[in-house]
Amino acid sequence: MGLYILRRLGFIFLTLFLASVIIFIVTQFLPGDVARIILGQFATEAAIDNLREELGLNQPAYRQYLNWAGGFIRGDWGDSLVSRMPVRPIVMQRLGNSIMLAGLALCIYVPLGIVLGVIAALKQNKLPDQLISGISMAFVGLPEFVSGLLLITFLAIGAGWFPANSSIDPDAKFFESLPYLILPAVTVSLTGLGYVARMTRSGTIDVLGSDYTRAAELKGLPGRQVLVRHVLRNSLLPTVTIVAMGIGWLLGGLIVTEAVYGYPGLGRLLVYGIQRQDLPIIQAASMIVVAAYSFSNLAADIIYGLLNPRIRVGG
Amino acid sequence: MSKKWFLLAAVILLAGLVFISCAPDEEAEVPVVDEEPEMALSEKHGGTLRSAYYAPTNLDPAFLSTVADDQIGRQWSDFLVFIDEENQPDESRSVAASWEVDESGTAWTFNLRQGILFHDGKEMTSRDVKFTFDRLRDPDIGAATVGLYSNIVDITTPDDYTVVFQLEDPNPDFLKDLGDYHALIMDADNEDFSTNFNGTGPFIIERYEPEDRIVFTRNPNYWMVDDDGLPLPYLDGMEIIFLGESSAQIEALRGGQIDYLIYLPTEFIPTLEEDPNITVYQTPSNTAYVLRMRSDRDPAGDVLVRQALKAGTNRGDIIEGALGGYGFPGRDTPIGPAYDQFYLEVPEPERDVEKAKELLAEAGYADGLEITIHTQESSPVPSIATIWKEQMAEIGVEVDIQLVPSDVYYGADDMWLEVDFGITDWGSRPYPQPYLDLAYVCDAQWNESHWCDPELDELAAAAAKEMDPDERVRLYHEIQEIFMERGPIIVFFVNNLWGANENLQGLEPTMGLGTALDLRTVYFAD
Numbered sequence: 001m002g003l004y005i006l007r008r009l010g011f012i013f014l015t016l017f018l019a020s021v022i023i024f025i026v027t028q029f030l031p032g033d034v035a036r037i038i039l040g041q042f043a044t045e046a047a048i049d050n051l052r053e054e055l056g057l058n059q060p061a062y063r064q065y066l067n068w069a070g071g072f073i074r075g076d077w078g079d080s081l082v083s084r085m086p087v088r089p090i091v092m093q094r095l096g097n098s099i100m101l102a103g104l105a106l107c108i109y110v111p112l113g114i115v116l117g118v119i120a121a122l123k124q125n126k127l128p129d130q131l132i133s134g135i136s137m138a139f140v141g142l143p144e145f146v147s148g149l150l151l152i153t154f155l156a157i158g159a160g161w162f163p164a165n166s167s168i169d170p171d172a173k174f175f176e177s178l179p180y181l182i183l184p185a186v187t188v189s190l191t192g193l194g195y196v197a198r199m200t201r202s203g204t205i206d207v208l209g210s211d212y213t214r215a216a217e218l219k220g221l222p223g224r225q226v227l228v229r230h231v232l233r234n235s236l237l238p239t240v241t242i243v244a245m246g247i248g249w250l251l252g253g254l255i256v257t258e259a260v261y262g263y264p265g266l267g268r269l270l271v272y273g274i275q276r277q278d279l280p281i282i283q284a285a286s287m288i289v290v291a292a293y294s295f296s297n298l299a300a301d302i303i304y305g306l307l308n309p310r311i312r313v314g315g
Numbered sequence: 316m317s318k319k320w321f322l323l324a325a326v327i328l329l330a331g332l333v334f335i336s337c338a339p340d341e342e343a344e345v346p347v348v349d350e351e352p353e354m355a356l357s358e359k360h361g362g363t364l365r366s367a368y369y370a371p372t373n374l375d376p377a378f379l380s381t382v383a384d385d386q387i388g389r390q391w392s393d394f395l396v397f398i399d400e401e402n403q404p405d406e407s408r409s410v411a412a413s414w415e416v417d418e419s420g421t422a423w424t425f426n427l428r429q430g431i432l433f434h435d436g437k438e439m440t441s442r443d444v445k446f447t448f449d450r451l452r453d454p455d456i457g458a459a460t461v462g463l464y465s466n467i468v469d470i471t472t473p474d475d476y477t478v479v480f481q482l483e484d485p486n487p488d489f490l491k492d493l494g495d496y497h498a499l500i501m502d503a504d505n506e507d508f509s510t511n512f513n514g515t516g517p518f519i520i521e522r523y524e525p526e527d528r529i530v531f532t533r534n535p536n537y538w539m540v541d542d543d544g545l546p547l548p549y550l551d552g553m554e555i556i557f558l559g560e561s562s563a564q565i566e567a568l569r570g571g572q573i574d575y576l577i578y579l580p581t582e583f584i585p586t587l588e589e590d591p592n593i594t595v596y597q598t599p600s601n602t603a604y605v606l607r608m609r610s611d612r613d614p615a616g617d618v619l620v621r622q623a624l625k626a627g628t629n630r631g632d633i634i635e636g637a638l639g640g641y642g643f644p645g646r647d648t649p650i651g652p653a654y655d656q657f658y659l660e661v662p663e664p665e666r667d668v669e670k671a672k673e674l675l676a677e678a679g680y681a682d683g684l685e686i687t688i689h690t691q692e693s694s695p696v697p698s699i700a701t702i703w704k705e706q707m708a709e710i711g712v713e714v715d716i717q718l719v720p721s722d723v724y725y726g727a728d729d730m731w732l733e734v735d736f737g738i739t740d741w742g743s744r745p746y747p748q749p750y751l752d753l754a755y756v757c758d759a760q761w762n763e764s765h766w767c768d769p770e771l772d773e774l775a776a777a778a779a780k781e782m783d784p785d786e787r788v789r790l791y792h793e794i795q796e797i798f799m800e801r802g803p804i805i806v807f808f809v810n811n812l813w814g815a816n817e818n819l820q821g822l823e824p825t826m827g828l829g830t831a832l833d834l835r836t837v838y839f840a841d
Contacts, residue, residue, distance in 0.1 A: 031726045038373055040380020040459055041725065047378075047457025082372060083525030084509060090526060149562065156570050164570020165563060167367070167556040170527050262367070262558040262567060264527050272370065272526050272559070281526075 005302070012294040019290045020072075020283060024065050027279055034081050034277040055081055068283060078280035087280045091269065093170050095251070095288055098265040100174055101188070102250035104181050109189035110196055110243055114236065117200025118227070121235075124205060132197060140194035148187045148260035156183060166261035184261045188254060192246055199242045203235035210234075237308055244300030245293075252289030357545040359838035363552040364819070365573045367564045370526060370557035375508040376499040377451055377458035382578055383557075385496045385829035390531055390553065391434075392499035392514030395425060395444055395478075396490050400598075400825040400833075402653070402745040404490040408539065408833070410439070410500055410515070411478075420485025420782045427476040431538045433502050434512075434519045441472035446503035448480075448493075460497045487782050491745040496829055517548040517835045528556045539835055549821075549838035565814075568593065574819050574839075577830050579812040580694055581639045587814045596813040598824035599643055601653040601743040604699055606688075606805040609735045611765035614684060618801050623674035627710035628703065628805055629666040637698035638809050645806030648798035649741070649750035653808070653826050656788050657747050659795040671710040683711040688736040691721040696738050699807060732763050739763055742828045743811070747791060751775040755802075764803035771797050 035051040036043075052058050056067065071078055077088040116136065120129040139147070156164035166180040207213055208231060216226045255267035266285055273281035371383040379388050397408040406413055411425040431439040450456055452464035469481045482489065502513045512520045517539070518531035531553040539547040556573065558564050565583045567573045569590055579587070579595075587593045608615035608624065615621050630644030644663050645651055652658045675684060688703075690696050697718055704714040714736075724731050731739050744750065753759055756775050757767035771794060778790040798804070811830045815822055821837040 032722050039378045039457075040373065040384075042380065042459030043378055044454065044457035044459075044461055046454065050457070080525065085525060090524075094526075145562075149566070152566050152570070157566070163572055165367075165558075165567035165572040167528070167558060167567070167572070170524055259560045260563055260566075262556065262560070262563040269526055275559075276372065 005298070008298050008301070012291070012298065015294055016287060016290055020069065020287060021065070023283060023286050024061075024068070024279075027277065027282060028061055030274070030277055032277060034279075037276055038082055064279075068280065072283070072287070077284045080281055081278045082276050087284045090281070091266070091284045091288060094264060094266045094269045094285070097168070097170075097263070098251045098254070098267070100177060101181055101184055101254070101263065101265055102247060104178075104185040105188040105192060105250055106243070106246070108185055109192040112189070113193045113196025114200050114239065116193070117197040117239075118204055118232070118235075120197065120201040121204035121208060122227075129201075133201070136194035136197045139190040142190065144187055144191065144254075144256040145260050147190050148183075148257060151183050151187055152260070166263040168264065170264065180261075180263075184254075184257050184263050187257050187260070188250065192250075195242050195246070196239060199239045200235065203238045204231060207231045207235040233307065237304060240303050240307070241300050244296045244303075247296035248289065248293030251292040252285075355545060357541060357543065357549060357838075359541075359549045359821075360545075361549070361551055362839040363554060364550050364575060364834065364837065365554045365556070366575045366577070367556045367558040367567050367573045368577065369559050371529075373509065374512065374523070376447075376497050376501060377456060377460070377508065379497055380459065382829045382831070386577060386831035387529060387555065388496065388499050389516070389831055390518040390834065391512050391516040391520050392501070393431075393516050394494050394498060395447075395500060396493040398491055398494035398745050398827065400823050400827070402491070402826055404494065408835075410444070414490070416489075420487070421482040423480045423482070423489055425478045425480075427478065428538060429476055431515050432536045433515050434534060435502075436536075437502065437504075439500060439502075439515050440475040441478045442475070443500055443503045444478045445470045445472050447498065447501045450501065451497055458497060460495060463492055463495060485780050485782050487780070487784075487787065488746045488748060494745065518550075518553055521552075526557065528554060530554050537835075541836065548835040550834065553834065568814055568816070571816070574816040575822075576814045577832070579814055581641045581809065581812065582694060583814075584639060584641060584812060592817055593814050594817045594819075596815065596822055596824045597641060597810045598826055599651070599653050599808065600811040600826045600830075601649075601651045601741075601747075602809050602811065603645065603649070603651065603741045603743075604696060604807045604809065605649070605739050605741055606699070606703065606807075607737055607739060607764040608803045609763075609765050610803045611767070612735070614678075614680070614686065615735065615803065617678045619674045619678035620680070620684070621801065621803060623671045623678065623680075623710065624707065624712065625664070625805055626667045626674060627671035627706055627712070629706055630805065630807065631663060632706070633699055633702050633807055636702045637695045638807065641810045641812060643808040643810075645808050646795065646799060647802055647805055648795040649755065649804065649806065650747045650791060650795055651806070651808045653743065654747050654791075657791045659792040661799070664799075666706075668710055675711060680711075683713065685713045685715070686736055687715040687717055687734075688738065689717045689719060689724070689730060689734040690738040691724040691740075692718045693721050695809075696740070699738055732761065737763065743826055744828060748775075748779055751794065752779065766803040768797060768801070 035048045035055065035057060039047055039051060056064060068078060077091065079085060080087055116132045120132040123129045152164050156162045162183045163180050166184050168177045168180045213226060213230055216230045252266050254265055255271055258265045258268040266288060269281065270285045273285060368386060369381065369383045371387055372381055373379060373384055374387060376388055376392065379385055393410045395410050396404050399405040410427060410431060412428045414423060414425045416423050427441060427444065433439055448464065448467065448470055451458050451460040452467055454461055466482050466484055466486055467480055468483050471479045473479065500515060501508065505511050505513055517534050517537045519534050520529060521532045522530040533548060533551050537547055541547055558567065561580050561583065564576055568576050584595055587595050608621055610616055610621065625647055634640060634642045634644050643652060646661055646664065650658055675681065688700055690700055700716045704716060707714045719730065731737055741750065752775065754761050754763060755766065756772045774790050774794050778787055778794065781787040781790060811824060811826065813822065813824065813832065818840045819837060820840050822832055825832060
């Protein structure tokens with residue numbers, strides 16, 4: 001097991017390295033010029049040239065990459081090209097915000113999705129199942145800018161229960177931020193809920209039809225005990241994967257939701273970086289997102305193994 | 316440990332966490348600058364104005380370029396000459412208390428107010444003013460204003476409160492040039508303008524988080540007073556959250572998280588006007604969407620084609636359909652009604668499909684013409700292009716619309732200067748001359764239509780130096796006649812638009828370029 005984890009960690013670092021190279025290459029092809037963006041359309045060529053020199057943009061591309069990578073490994077993530085402020089505190093602050101939102105969303109949609117999925121499985125093809133499956137799939141298909149704006153219109157501006165905008169102060173503590181987190185978390189949960197419910201439903205249906213469940217029922221165990229001790233433990237295996245994949249998505253992929261609510265998460269920071277071609281910000285933020293995806297996948301595989309000894313790998 | 320004890324410990328721990336996270340932040344209480352306790356404050360005093368806008372790209376005054384940059388700059392510094400809401404110099408809001416020009420129109424003398432303090436307590440003097448404008452015209456620094464101030468020969472400071480600008484040629488617009496949005500008075504001892512914001516302005520930058528927000532506090536030593544002699548500004552502070560998405564800005568305003576929004580896109584106005592808590596402010600401006608036709612090659616190189624396309628255009632329908640009526644159909648010239656007497660008042664040209672077809676036939680396109688218009692994706696430009704396309708179809712011109720992102724249209728390859736047909740947006744300047752010099756004389760830097768008319772060049776050069784106001788009006792009118800007759804543009808002016816919470820009072824809409832309002836006299840009604 002230890003060896004397996006070590007090998008997986010090695011792959012994660014390889015992934016991070018490749019991702020950083022790819023991102024760097026892609027940014028080289030973005031239209032526009034960061035010096036022009038900083039100094040504006042009307043600054044003179046001489047001023048633009050001076051700034052490019054100052055920012056090290058006149059160096060060959062591979063040198064720029066090595067400078068960045070060398071610093072990054074040593075923990076120096078560089079300064080933002082636009083604001084000249086150190087990138088690391090900015091990215092870390094945004095990561096903290098993203099974790100708050102991801103945490104709340106997971107707390108909402110994972111338990112709810114599991115409960116709904118189990119209910120749907122138990123009432124397979126009956127009305128509750130059809131309702132749950134139909135509605136949750138509809139939410140999955142609803143784009144976040146639509147569901148988000150609907151929630152804002154009815155719950156924030158109409159009913160006045162929640163703030164319409166979630167631009168929390170960067171220094172705000174979790175409990176101060178909580179009211180601002182609810183609508184974005186619900187928006188995200190509407191999408192996540194459907195996946196979890198469907199995965200749980202199909203997993204549970206499989207297990208319900210299995211021999212060991214029938215055996216447990218036949219030996220006279222009460223239905224509730226069969227469900228908790230025999231069915232759930234096995235039927236939730238695929239759900240674990242879906243939840244783990246969700247963590248990466250929640251940390252870096254909520255670009256639309258964060259934009260609709262103005263929530264200062266990693267996704268919006270990434271967009272901001274790309275719009276301004278602020279390479280150190282793009283690189284640092286995407287490294288965090290790639291790392292989040294990789295590690296949550298690793299965690300999923302390990303948990304999977306713990307829950308299901310049959311696929312446990314290595315000694 | 317029993318379960319009960321464990322539970323108790325958990326509750327205590329949780330309560331402790333809540334307490335820690337809710338405890339007040341004591342550092343925030345320290346005032347930035349010493350208060351002057353003897354000054355009485357107005358009843359209007361108090362409150363923090365919250366707004367939302369795109370993140371700025373640069374706060375160094377020499378390199379301000381976006382509306383966001385401008386909105387921030389004018390809070391923490393002042394202008395030698397403040398240009399008011401009607402594009403006129405206003406000495407009551409300027410660092411210069413008065414000014415005069417000699418008979419030749421080349422020596423301008425400014426008398427500064429005494430006792431104006433920078434945020435760090437240092438007094439502002441003529442040395443700082445000279446420093447500011449020397450920096451803005453220094454080619455080695457390369458600010459966008461180098462061209463604007465190239466006419467300045469020398470700046471002298473006979474004493475601490477007098478500044479003299481010596482110009483090479485007379486410049487009737489010089490006061491307005493000094494009120495350019497880059498010309499925020501800087502501290503001559505400042506060594507880093509991108510991080511040190513020591514200005515004289517009504518607000519002090521307390522916290523700047525480049526991707527998130529900027530927080531201002533009131534400058535307790537600000538020099539301006541209101542009509543009752545009480546100190547300005549009224550507001551205790553200001554906060555601008557950086558939100559790039561228009562819909563998020565609008566929802567934040569409707570939901571009451573912010574009080575004030577500038578530069579509203581027209582498509583959101585109907586929603587805001589329905590909202591009883593929101594007031595929409597608007598004023599005509601010279602901000603324009605300019606449909607320009609490249610005139611140095613076929614097909615629009617032929618004046619008959621330009622005239623045909625203009626004759627086939629229904630300008631009013633485009634203002635209604637694409638700008639929701641929040642605009643003004645231009646007369647095919649860059650000079651709009653915002654310029655008062657400089658504007659040549661003529662009725663809106665009537666659409667004439669038959670005449671358009673005749674002109675096209677005369678130009679050799681009796682069987683129709685196919686053209687491509689390139690333009691940016693950002694609203695409302697695609698709507699303008701689409702409606703125009705329908706109108707053109709009726710005169711036998713088939714228009715292919717190519718939409719590209721704004722940063723490609725204005726990008727490194729200068730697509731906007733190259734394509735045959737394009738729609739370009741132009742900001743509102745305080746006077747008409749820059750449009751001519753920048754875009755319409757033959758060798759203009761941004762002559763996007765590649766139009767070259769020697770008669771126009773002559774008139775534009777004369778208008779630039781004409782110190783007699785009546786003669787200047789005559790020159791500008793003649794210029795507009797040339798545009799109407801053979802010019803390369805169809806122009807749609809859009810109003811400047813703002814939204815604000817209805818209890819925010821004292822907002823005065825401006826025709827100005829950045830549309831940032833003067834917040835010194837703005838206050839919250841109780």
